Amino acid sequence: MTNGRVTWAELSSQIGLSAPAIADRVNRLFSNQVIKELGAMVNSESVGTECTAFVTVSLERPKYREGFLQLVTNLDEVQECHHIAGEDDYLLKIRCRNTKDLDRVISYEIKSLVGVLRTKTAIVMDTTKETFRIPLQKDKFNKTGED
DSSP: OOOTTOOHHHHHHHHTSOHHHHHHHHHHHHHTTSSOOOOOOOOGGGGTOOEEEEEEEEESSGGGHHHHHHHHHHOTTEEEEEEOSSSOSEEEEEEESSHHHHHIIIIIIITTSTTEEEEEEEEOSOOSOOOOOOOOOHHHHHHHTOO
């Protein structure tokens, strides 16, 4: 999780297994969908995507869920979509060029969809921490033999 560019040889020396054994284990993690994908964490401001917002969405009825999920899956600006408990139905993390672009995504893409009852938006002023790392439960891996 901390270095997706590490070589099999480097991992081998850190873990104490051969490089082919490490490669087999990583391939199993992909096969078992423990590792979903590898990518780069890009500095959004350096590529002109300076606006980050969290948007809650409430749907009028559950029958509108499929259309909503299809829309957010296809919107590049939506980085995350979480089905949440509470007053609202979904929490979206949206990244765009600026607030005008955010308005386009919310007003003309999301709110124009049939079944969207309301949205609430919180615009990010500054980010202190952002990571892809997930805290691991070591006992989970000890049971399956993966260390």
